[in-house]
Amino acid sequence: MSEDRIVASKDYTNAPLCLSGRGVTKVFGMGDKKTVAVDHVDFDFHVGEFVSIVGESGSGKTTLSKMLLGLLNHTEGEILFMGQPRDISSGRKKKEYWQGIQAIFQDPFSSFNTFQKIDNVLLDCIHMRGGKHLPKEKKIEMMTEACSFVNLKFAELTNKYPFELSGGQMQRLMIARIFLLKPKILLADEPTSMVDACSRATILDMLLQLRDETGMTIIFITHDIGLAYYISDTVYIMEHGKFVEFGKADEVILNPKAAYTKRLISDVPKIHEEWDLSTVELL
Numbered sequence: 001m002s003e004d005r006i007v008a009s010k011d012y013t014n015a016p017l018c019l020s021g022r023g024v025t026k027v028f029g030m031g032d033k034k035t036v037a038v039d040h041v042d043f044d045f046h047v048g049e050f051v052s053i054v055g056e057s058g059s060g061k062t063t064l065s066k067m068l069l070g071l072l073n074h075t076e077g078e079i080l081f082m083g084q085p086r087d088i089s090s091g092r093k094k095k096e097y098w099q100g101i102q103a104i105f106q107d108p109f110s111s112f113n114t115f116q117k118i119d120n121v122l123l124d125c126i127h128m129r130g131g132k133h134l135p136k137e138k139k140i141e142m143m144t145e146a147c148s149f150v151n152l153k154f155a156e157l158t159n160k161y162p163f164e165l166s167g168g169q170m171q172r173l174m175i176a177r178i179f180l181l182k183p184k185i186l187l188a189d190e191p192t193s194m195v196d197a198c199s200r201a202t203i204l205d206m207l208l209q210l211r212d213e214t215g216m217t218i219i220f221i222t223h224d225i226g227l228a229y230y231i232s233d234t235v236y237i238m239e240h241g242k243f244v245e246f247g248k249a250d251e252v253i254l255n256p257k258a259a260y261t262k263r264l265i266s267d268v269p270k271i272h273e274e275w276d277l278s279t280v281e282l283l
């Protein structure tokens with residue numbers, strides 16, 4: 001699969017840390033109804049690293065993302081942000097943390113208030129970054145720049161509502177928000193699974209460009225190991241709430257050790273393999 005990569009995966013082992021976890025665990029329910037969704041995972045994500053977390057449905061990816069975002073409490077373990085134990089014990093501290101970490105989700109429509117016009121969605125981002133008192137012209141310039149980063153035209157979006165956009169356009173608008181918010185970490189949970197193949201490639205390229213231009217850490221959640229190989233520096237393979245393997249993307253995917261990783265790879269359609277037509281009866 002080596003020809004499928006668009007960037008050489010870099011080794012980030014010695015880069016500064018931005019988000020780490022030790023023994024991070026989430027248990028839902030009790031007794032017979034107990035589900036261990038995330039089971040004592042350890043991880044180190046570095047500044048500027050493009051990390052993919054890969055696993056099948058139900059492996060615990062979204063539960064882990066919600067804990068990383070501080071939307072769900074962990075049952076056990078410790079999360080460190082920029083080398084310090086993460087403190088989101090008050091509303092103010094949570095808000096501060098969210099200056100540093102933002103997310104885009106599978107369904108972009110669920111992330112927007114349906115009744116808020118698009119220019120207000122973008123304006124809010126400028127205000128959240130402390131730009132409330134900037135002159136109006138400057139704000140328009142910033143919103144125009146963010147839209148052009150994702151190939152949208154700001155002038156055509158003013159006065160529109162999110163539901164007037166296509167799924168691909170909505171997801172690009174989500175990226176324009178991130179461009180304005182400039183968090184240290186972007187968590188993207190299956191951001192391309194609801195868009196067509198063409199929009200998917202565009203969105204992936206935009207995420208890479210965002211990382212390259214801003215040094216943002218990107219945590220990309222996917223069930224698609226082919227996609228993870230295509231885009232990431234580092235991959236973590238998740239099965240039943242545990243990381244069964246992690247490392248540089250090309251090392252893990254070209255030389256997998258865990259049986260589960262091997263199975264995920266064997267499920268990827270082999271587009272470069274020649275078709276064997278010898279068994280097809282000619283009419």
Ligand SMILES: Nc1ncnc2c1ncn2[C@@H]1O[C@H](COP(=O)(O)OP(=O)(O)OP(=O)(O)O)[C@@H](O)[C@H]1O
Pocket residue numbers: 028029035036037055056057058059060061062063064223
């Ligand atoms: N709020 C909840 N209450 C109880 N169990 C939950 C809850 N959220 C998730 N789970 C369970 O935790 C496990 C992991 O779910 P999670 O949504 O994290 O998986 P996932 O890897 O994101 O799957 P998918 O690829 O389908 O999005 C599943 O068994 C799920 O049923």
Ligand SMILES: [Mg+2]
Pocket residue numbers: 061062063
């Ligand atoms: Mg999920």
